[in-house]
Amino acid sequence: MDAGIAAVLGALAGSVATIGAAMATGWAQREGARIAARSEHQRQRREPRHLVYKEFISKAELVRHRASIYSSLDDGLTPDYVTEQQVNELFEAATEIKAAATEAALVGPKKVTAAALAIAHLGSDLAAYAAIFRDLTEPQHQQIGKRSHRKLVRVAKEYQNSLDNFILRAQGALDDDGSRK
Template sequence: MDAGLAAVLGALAGSVATIGAALATGWAQREGVRITARSEHRRARREPRHDIYRQFISEAKPLGLHAGVYSALGSTLMPDYFTEERIRQAREASRAINDKATEVALAGPRKITESALKIARLASSLTACVGNFREMGDERHQRMRDQSRRSVMKYAKKYDAALQDFILQAQFALDDDGSR
């Protein structure tokens, strides 16, 4: 091979290597910027979500505590336990939970939204069951009262489980750094 051809091939190989290195560097820089931007986006979303989730849990906890009492009382739960004041508090808690569930739904992600909306539905159902059970004070309707008591206990347990599930899902969502 003559020296001129070797010089041209050497220059060509050097050019190809330089272009390849430039492309690889450009790709690596672009990926680095994308990862940084994604990480910054997640951090910026994490703080507001944390506050919204905390507020939702704060609104949902009081009804959860009442639900725990309903479950604990079991078959000894009587309609006269539900005073007008307790029913009013339950209805207010249910409304507040529904309002906060909307905020949680807007903050996302999807699994958290589904969980918050489930809690809101259960809060409404539990409150309705409590109201119905309160109306069953007459002992002549024992069968209906027993059925209504079972409904209160069923929704109380579901509500408590859904709230615990939401807390765990919120914790997972806030811990997600985007690397999974």
């Protein structure tokens, strides 16, 4: 190989290596800046989310507490067990949780939003099924009352599971440090 060609090829190889290193450095800096920006954004959102999630869970726990008597009972529930006061308390709690679910949905992320809205819907369903069951106490409604009771128990258990799911998703959202997409 001619010395001139070797010198040109050496210079070309050095230039390509320098350009490649510059590109890699630029990409690494951009990626580092992106991660830092995302981390800062997540940090700024964490505290407001924490407060909203805490309020939502507090209201949801109130519904869970009121519904626990339905989810732990068997088919031996007597028709007069669901009182007007219990139904009213469930409706009040379901209304409160709906407002709290809207707040939780606004602070996101999507997985937490979906879980919060599911809990709000189940809370409303739970109150409605308790009211239906309360109204079906007469002997001619015994068959419908049993189906209503089974539905009430199923929704109460589903509500409890959904609340547990929300808590796990909220914890995951609060643990997100912004380093992953």
